[in-house]
Amino acid sequence: MPTPFFADLVRELAQEGGTGPLTPTGAVPGHRRFAGVVPPGVSFHYAIAGIVHPDEWEVGTGRIGGDGRLLRDAVAASSAGGALVDFTVGLKTIALTVGADWFTESDAEAAALAAEVAGLSDQLASVNDAVAGKQPISTSHGSAATGEASDTVTVRRGGGWVNIPLSALAFRNADGRYPLNGALGAAAGSAAAPSISFAADTDTGFWLPAADSIGFVTGGAERMRLSAAGHLGIGLLSGAPSVRLHVKWSGEVQRLETTAGRGGGACYQGFYDPSGAKGFCGYSAGDDGFDIWNGLTHQIRFATSGTYRWAISSAGGFYPIADNAYTIGGSVNRVSEIYAVNGTINTSDAREKTWRGAPTAAELRAARRIARELGFFQWNEAIAEKGADGARMHFGVRAQAVWAIMADEGLIEPLAEGETPSSAYAFLCWDRWDAVEPVAAAGDVRDKEGSIVAEARAAQPGRGAGSRFGVRIDQLALFLIAAQEARIAALEAAA
Numbered sequence: 001m002p003t004p005f006f007a008d009l010v011r012e013l014a015q016e017g018g019t020g021p022l023t024p025t026g027a028v029p030g031h032r033r034f035a036g037v038v039p040p041g042v043s044f045h046y047a048i049a050g051i052v053h054p055d056e057w058e059v060g061t062g063r064i065g066g067d068g069r070l071l072r073d074a075v076a077a078s079s080a081g082g083a084l085v086d087f088t089v090g091l092k093t094i095a096l097t098v099g100a101d102w103f104t105e106s107d108a109e110a111a112a113l114a115a116e117v118a119g120l121s122d123q124l125a126s127v128n129d130a131v132a133g134k135q136p137i138s139t140s141h142g143s144a145a146t147g148e149a150s151d152t153v154t155v156r157r158g159g160g161w162v163n164i165p166l167s168a169l170a171f172r173n174a175d176g177r178y179p180l181n182g183a184l185g186a187a188a189g190s191a192a193a194p195s196i197s198f199a200a201d202t203d204t205g206f207w208l209p210a211a212d213s214i215g216f217v218t219g220g221a222e223r224m225r226l227s228a229a230g231h232l233g234i235g236l237l238s239g240a241p242s243v244r245l246h247v248k249w250s251g252e253v254q255r256l257e258t259t260a261g262r263g264g265g266a267c268y269q270g271f272y273d274p275s276g277a278k279g280f281c282g283y284s285a286g287d288d289g290f291d292i293w294n295g296l297t298h299q300i301r302f303a304t305s306g307t308y309r310w311a312i313s314s315a316g317g318f319y320p321i322a323d324n325a326y327t328i329g330g331s332v333n334r335v336s337e338i339y340a341v342n343g344t345i346n347t348s349d350a351r352e353k354t355w356r357g358a359p360t361a362a363e364l365r366a367a368r369r370i371a372r373e374l375g376f377f378q379w380n381e382a383i384a385e386k387g388a389d390g391a392r393m394h395f396g397v398r399a400q401a402v403w404a405i406m407a408d409e410g411l412i413e414p415l416a417e418g419e420t421p422s423s424a425y426a427f428l429c430w431d432r433w434d435a436v437e438p439v440a441a442a443g444d445v446r447d448k449e450g451s452i453v454a455e456a457r458a459a460q461p462g463r464g465a466g467s468r469f470g471v472r473i474d475q476l477a478l479f480l481i482a483a484q485e486a487r488i489a490a491l492e493a494a495a
Contacts, residue, residue, distance in 0.1 A: 004061060005044040007037045010096035011123075014048075014070075017089035021069035022048070024094055025159055028123070038096065040064050043073065045099040049124055052090030055079060059099065070094055076101065093124060147171035149181070191215060191222040210240065331431030331468050346474065359482050366409040367483030370476070373401050397476070399469035403428055421469075427479060429470035438462030 011031040012024035027033045038044060043061050050056035058078035063071045076099050078085045098116065151166035167181040189195030189207035194217045197205030203220035212228035225233045225241060233241025235248050300312040301321070308321045320326045329335040359367065374397060382391035403421065407414040412423045421430040441459035 002043065004099070005038060005042040005096075006098065007032075007044075007096055010034055010037050012094050013051075014092050014094050015089060017087040019072075019084040019086050021065065021071050022087070022094060023069045028093060029126075030123075034064050034070070034094075034096065035068055038064050040066055045076075045097050046070060046072070047095045047097040047120070048085070048087070048092060049095075049120075050087065050090065050092045051124070052092070053088045056085055056087055056092070058085040058087075059097070061099065095120065145172075146174050146176075148173070149179075191217050192220045213240065331470075332433045332463065332466070344474075359479070359486075362409045362411060363479075364483045364486050366405050366411060367479050368487065369405045369409075370397060370402050371480045371483065373397050373405070396473070397471060399429070399471050402471060402476070403469065427472040427475040429472065430467065431470070432467040433463075433465065435465040436463050 009031045010033070011028045012033055013026050013028060014022045014024055016022050024034050041063055043063055046060060046062050048056075048058045056079050058072070058075060058080070060072060060075040060078075062073045065071050072084060075082060075084055080086070097120070147166045149165070149167040151171075152163045153166060153169070154161055154163050165181075167179075170178050170180060172178050186195040189205075191207060191209075192203060194203070194205035194207040194215075196207075197203065197217075204218045207215045207217060207222075209215040209222065209225060210228070214226045215222045216224040216226075223235065227233070227240040229240075231241040231244055231246060233239075233246040233248075299314060301308045302310045309326060310318070310320055312318050374395065376393045376395055377398075378388070378391040378393060385391075400415065403412065403415055403423070406412045406423070406425065406428065412425065412428070413421075415421055420432075421428075423430075439460040439462075
């Protein structure tokens with residue numbers, strides 16, 4: 001019989017089962033591993049003893065193959081009546097030992113072998129105790145419905161074992177919740193199967209429709225999306241919202257409901273008033289905005305600083321809320337054209353006037369001189385835009401000439417450089433405006449958490465300080481008619 005390979009203190013644990021090769025997984029405390037002691041391919045005596053299943057055992061001769069596993073060449077004895085044991089998966093030991101047949105020629109040798117086997121049993125008992133202290137089998141300890149953050153679990157990592165805190169995993173605590181000691185990394189999912197949903201409603205929840213976006217799903221369909229740009233889309237069905245709040249749906253009136261008072265009294269800060277007034281309004285900070293009111297007045301009202309200024313009536317009329325309070329346009333922001341079927345109606349009620357009477361001789365002289373100043377002209381801006389041949393001809397006066405004639409007749413103070421013009425005559429107008437610095441466009445300003453601290457601003461052009469002369473055409477025309485009537489009356493009296 002060939003002499004088998006012998007080595008001291010070679011014993012490892014194993015987990016595999018079956019009748020084939022077994023893989024050593026680590027040395028029993030106080031022993032060495034096969035890979036560091038036994039050359040591959042040499043024959044030696046082995047002993048396999050079950051720990052989890054102690055009724056399974058086997059001794060024989062075998063070899064360590066090139067892949068590091070135990071090859072069981074010949075069985076000397078076993079719990080299967082001398083045949084290969086079909087081991088059950090579970091913890092067991094593999095030891096390099098000495099076969100009993102080597103000691104049959106000598107009782108002393110047999111006794112020595114028995115003593116060694118007895119020592120092996122004591123060591124196996126110690127291993128059993130150590131393993132039992134580390135992690136008992138699942139059938140030998142009690143059960144718990146919840147976990148605690150201080151609990152640990154043992155898992156296999158590579159060829160060994162490690163303990164992991166239960167708080168690193170999802171577990172249910174005493175409150176019935178599943179706390180996580182770290183970030184949740186869910187899959188992207190889809191609208192039909194959102195990655196974060198509910199056990200009783202798996203097609204309702206959240207999914208990742210695009211990078212840095214969140215999709216809100218109910219009934220397997222995306223209903224709302226928050227894009228990477230911070231835009232919120234409601235009812236878009238597909239695609240990302242293009243503005244801060246993008247609401248779109250087919251065949252449905254959109255509304256936002258609120259009961260918070262806002263604006264010029266009865267308007268509500270939102271787009272629908274559930275109290276029954278059924279209005280639509282939009283207001284910015286400072287109570288500037290508008291409302292569409294569906295009450296008894298049926299009107300659209302526009303407010304600034306919490307006060308209504310203008311309105312459109314149920315009949316379509318456009319009018320100021322307050323009488324004789326507001327203008328349309330200004331000296332630096334004029335209206336280009338006004339189209340109308342009839343002329344304007346100016347207040348002329350005698351009850352509202354303190355009457356002075358007919359023009360004086362000086363005023364009549366000034367009117368006759370102003371009439372001789374009437375003529376055709378072209379606007380300089382029109383010439384710059386359309387050319388001298390394309391710019392239209394207008395008829396009227398030059399305001400400065402009218403001022404000069406009135407001053408020459410002693411009716412007003414002469415115009416002087418650097419002094420503010422002054423006139424008691426309403427048909428003579430002069431306005432001045434201050435300079436305005438240009439404002440550059442700017443995007444949203446956000447803090448480190450991403451919250452908006454200053455909203456985007458559109459560019460605003462600046463303008464220099466300036467002034468402009470003008471006339472009230474209707475009153476000036478009547479002034480000139482009075483002079484013409486006086487002239488005609490004088491001619492008729494002379495005849």
